Amino acid sequence: MPRITKEDKARNRQNILEAAGRMFRSQGIDAVGIAELMKEAGLTHGGFYNHFASKNDLAVEVCGASFATSLEVLARTIEDGPGQAGSPLERVLAGYLST
Numbered sequence: 001m002p003r004i005t006k007e008d009k010a011r012n013r014q015n016i017l018e019a020a021g022r023m024f025r026s027q028g029i030d031a032v033g034i035a036e037l038m039k040e041a042g043l044t045h046g047g048f049y050n051h052f053a054s055k056n057d058l059a060v061e062v063c064g065a066s067f068a069t070s071l072e073v074l075a076r077t078i079e080d081g082p083g084q085a086g087s088p089l090e091r092v093l094a095g096y097l098s099t
Helices: 006-027 034-040 045-050 055-080 088-096
Strands: none
Touching: 006 034, 006 045, 006 055, 034 045, 055 088
């Protein structure tokens, strides 16, 4: 069986994380199965456990990354200060409550 490179393994893991993020946000964590997740990531079902010990471990990582991204956006908005679109809080709320 051919070995994959470290770069390929990292890329596969990132594909899983991105697919999981999209699917978890649109369907909910409980509604997403490993088989459909891996298909969405372009990988086989059996490869999941080469990257994560469980679906719960994946969910923790995906949620952590999402929270970190949200905090980065919030920090940048606060650093920008007031603007034409209102105070930082008004801009964050407008973005959060938008469709």
